[in-house]
Amino acid sequence: MAEQSAFLKQLKQYVESERFSLPVFDPVSLRIQLELVKKDPNLRTIEKLITGDQALSGNLLKVANSPLYRGLVVTTSVRSALTRLGLTEITRIVLAGISKRNFRSGDRQLDGLMKKLWQHSMGCAFAAGMLSNCLDFGVLQHEAFTAGLMHDIGKLLILKVVAERKKRMRGLDISTNLLVEAMDSLHAEQGYLLLKHIHMPESMAVISRDHHLENVSSDQYVLLLVRLANRICHQMGIGLKHEPDHDLLMIPDAQVVGLKQPDLEKVQHFLITTPELFS
Incomplete structure (x- = not known):
């Protein structure tokens, strides 16, 4: 306990x-993200930024010409x-590509944690987007998707900081359990401060800060969707936690938004049958 407390403080x-x-x-990634989360994104600006990124533009064209979308x-x-593709699909494709390449460090231990964290972020993004479509509260899919993707950004920041420290202090050894406990304790506050610093919308920063609060206002629809998506992924073991015994329909958030079994099963089925999202 003393070791954990000292490590958290440090x-x-x-x-x-x-x-x-x-x-x-x-x-470049940051500029694209900041444009995509605006109320009225400038498509010309997005086009210019994506065109200048070979990996993003290549992946976008690949999806646009896939059997699902090709004309x-x-x-x-x-x-x-x-x-x-439209704004919703562009947001999904581009933010997923940006996120995947940023969840890397070159350290085997940290890369393992980052991969699971990325999988959880992607799972939450798609789950929140699907829930926004099933539950009609006027929440746009791309807004819910982005919030789900960003909600645990504080954990990524912590792992990036640890990666930098390990580079400077050769031989630094931190147990995986201690790292996970540290992320659980610090990520909400640190995610909020990071998103504020990079000028993400206040609503995104608040979701990062408040997604673990015991109770939230019933009119904070995007936050409620992200919290539900988070619990769905935990129940399914997508990410760093596996909590299979939770009855998701009985938790307060699900009852507030009126989540029904068919909608829950639709999201779970999608996450189970779309493994390429997490590869």
């Missing part, structure tokens, strides 16, 4: 000192892909 000091200097996202004519430009 790690918090590290995060506080490096949060504003350690780049969690590269500059009679092959899409060969980012502009035509934007038109074909």
Whole structure:
């Protein structure tokens, strides 16, 4: 217990000192994300930024020409892909690509944690997006998707800080259990501060801060959807936790939004049968 307390105190000091200097996202990725989360994104700006990123533009064209979306004519430009796919799909594809490449460190232990964290973030993003479609509260799918993807960003920041410390202090050994406990304790506050610092919308920062509160207001619909998505993923073992015994329909959040068994099963079926989301 004393070791855990001392480590948490020291790690918090590290995060506080490096949060504003350690780049969690590269500059282009950050600019794309900030544009996508606006109420009225500028598609010309998004097009220009994606075109300048070979990996993102290539993946976007691949999806646009996949059997699910392709038309009679092959899409060969980012502009035509934007038109074909629409904002919701563009948000999903681009943010998923950005996130996957940022959840890496080069350290075997940390990469293992980052992979599970990325899988959880993706699971929550798709679950929140699907719930927003099933439960009609006027929450846009791409808004719920982005909030689900970002809710645990504080955990990524903590792992990035630890990765940087391990580079500077050769031989630094931290148990996985201690790292997970540290992320659980610090991520909500640190995620909120990080998202505020990089000028994400206040609503996104608040979701990062408040998604573990015991009770939240019944009119905070996006937060409620993210909290539900989080619990669904925990129940299914998507991420760092597995809590299979929870009756999700009986938790207060589910009752507030009126979640029904068919909607829950639809989300669970999608997550089970779409393993490529997490590969």
